[in-house]
Amino acid sequence: MNRPDAPRGAAVAERGRHDAEPAFVLHAYPFRETSLIVESFARNFGRVPLVAKGARRPKSSVRGMLLAFQPLLLSWSGKGELRTLIRAEWQGGQAPLTGLALVCGFYLNELLLRLLPRDDPHEQLFDFYRETLARLADRGPPAPVLRRFELRLLQELGYAVPLVRDADTGLPLEAAESYCYLPERGPVAVGTVPPGSAIELRGKTLLDMARDDYGDTVTLAQSKTLMRQLINHYLGGQTLHSRQLLKDLKEL
Numbered sequence: 001m002n003r004p005d006a007p008r009g010a011a012v013a014e015r016g017r018h019d020a021e022p023a024f025v026l027h028a029y030p031f032r033e034t035s036l037i038v039e040s041f042a043r044n045f046g047r048v049p050l051v052a053k054g055a056r057r058p059k060s061s062v063r064g065m066l067l068a069f070q071p072l073l074l075s076w077s078g079k080g081e082l083r084t085l086i087r088a089e090w091q092g093g094q095a096p097l098t099g100l101a102l103v104c105g106f107y108l109n110e111l112l113l114r115l116l117p118r119d120d121p122h123e124q125l126f127d128f129y130r131e132t133l134a135r136l137a138d139r140g141p142p143a144p145v146l147r148r149f150e151l152r153l154l155q156e157l158g159y160a161v162p163l164v165r166d167a168d169t170g171l172p173l174e175a176a177e178s179y180c181y182l183p184e185r186g187p188v189a190v191g192t193v194p195p196g197s198a199i200e201l202r203g204k205t206l207l208d209m210a211r212d213d214y215g216d217t218v219t220l221a222q223s224k225t226l227m228r229q230l231i232n233h234y235l236g237g238q239t240l241h242s243r244q245l246l247k248d249l250k251e252l
Contacts, residue, residue, distance in 0.1 A: 016077055016078050016079035016083065017075075017076070017077040017086075018045070018075065018076055018077075019075040019086075019087075020073040020074075020075055020089065021042045021043065021044055021045065021073065021074050021075070021076075022042065022043040022044075022071065022072075022073060022091070022126070023040045023041060023042040023043065023048070023071075023072050023073070023074040024040065024041045024068070024069065024070070024071060024072065024126075024129070024130075025038055025039070025040055025041075025066050025067060025068050025070070025072065026039045026040065026041050026047070026068065026109040026112055026113050027039045027068070027109060027113060028052075028066050028068075030056065031051060033056075034053075034054050034055070034056045034057050035051055035052055035053045035054060035055055035056065036051070036052040036055040036056060036066060037049065037050070037051055037052075037082070038050040038051070038052050038055075038066055038085060039113060040074055041112055041116070041126060041129070042074065042126075043121075043123055043126040043127070044121055044123065045119060045121055046116060046117070046118065046119055046120040046121045046122055047112065047113070047116045047117065047118045047119070047120070048076070048083065048118070048119065049081065049082050049083065049118065050074070050076050050082070050083050050084065050085040051082050051083070051084055051085065052066060052085040052088075053084065053085070055085075061087070061088075062085065062087070062088040065088045065089075065090055066088060068105065068106070068109060069094065069096070069097050069102075069105050069133055070090065070091075070094055071090075071091040071092070071093060071094050071130065072088050072089060072090060072091060073088070073089040073091060074087070074088055074089075075087040075088075081118075094130070094133060094134065094137070095134070095137035095138075096137070097133065097136055097137055100142060100249060101136040101137060101139060101142065103242065103245050103246055103249065104136050104142045104145070104146060104246065105133060105136060106242040106245070107146065107240070107242040107243060107245075107246055108129065108132060108133075108146075108149055109242075110240050110241065110242045110243075111149075111150070111153060111231070111240070112129070112153070114235055114238050114240070115153065115157060115231075115234060115235070116153075116157070122156050122157075124156065125152065125153065125156040128149070128152050128156075129149070132145060132148070132149045143214070143220055143224065144214035144220065147209070147214060147220075147223050147224065147227055148212060148214075150227045150230075150231060151209065151227065154230060154231075154234065159184075159230075159234060160184070160186070161186075161230065162185075162186030162187065163186075163187075163206045163207070163209050163210040164206070164207060164210050165186070165187075166179070166186075166187060166188060166189060167182065167185045167186035167187060167188050168188050168189065168192060169189075173187060173203040173206055173207055174203045175202070175203045175204040175207055176203065176204070177189075177190075177202075177203045178190050178200055178201065178202055178203065179200070179201055179202075179203055179206065180192070180193050180197075180198035180199065180200055180201075181198055181199055181200075181201055181206075181226055181229070182198050183229065183230055183233040183234075184233075187201070187203075187206055199225055199226060199229055201222050201225075201226060202218065202219075202222065204216070204218075204219065205218065205219045205222040205223060205226075208223075209223050209226075
């Protein structure tokens with residue numbers, strides 16, 4: 001039965017239409033003859049898969065707009081696994097990534113594609129992602145920028161990354177002591193786990209990470225080792241192709 005008195009917004013919601021949502025393109029690839037599949041990261045909806053019909057046609061209104069690392073306003077409709085892109089508008093304000101920063105950006109996008117569930121909103125992570133792209137565009141040292149994002153990503157997804165207390169005793173870490181780090185548990189005293197079963201780190205490294213301080217060269221090196229271990233653990237064996245590119249550049 002039709003309800004003429006129902007508000008227009010309710011009808012829009014029933015059709016699953018969303019207009020002018022802040023978003024980034026994480027990845028896009030050809031679909032059929034003229035379309036694209038777009039994996040987007042929307043601030044209020046999380047990772048949203050879209051089909052951009054006719055986007056590869058020369059006269060398409062979205063041709064050339066569905067690019068990674070550029071803030072967009074996306075409109076789409078549908079409630080299924082794959083929704084339909086209606087419109088894309090460029091927001092601007094983001095400096096382009098080039099060179100090593102561009103490869104780092106692809107690494108961030110691949111992490112989001114692999115770890116972020118679909119339709120799971122993460123507004124604060126979206127804002128931090130945008131800030132991280134701006135930091136990469138500034139062309140400063142990329143390693144601290146990547147470590148901060150990796151840590152924030154795992155925390156936002158609900159994975160505990162304890163950095164300041166011994167997982168067994170609950171006591172504060174000592175900067176001068178060494179600890180073994182166990183995924184899903186955290187740091188424990190050296191000697192409490194079998195040799196070689198966990199990576200060994202300085203207490204100072206973990207405390208530095210908790211303070212967001214990567215000025216110490218040992219902290220920077222050990223934090224890379226730790227975050228690689230944790231991300232590999234949560235990826236469950238999935239390969240990150242962008243990481244290999246960064247390895248080749250000796251920057252990750």
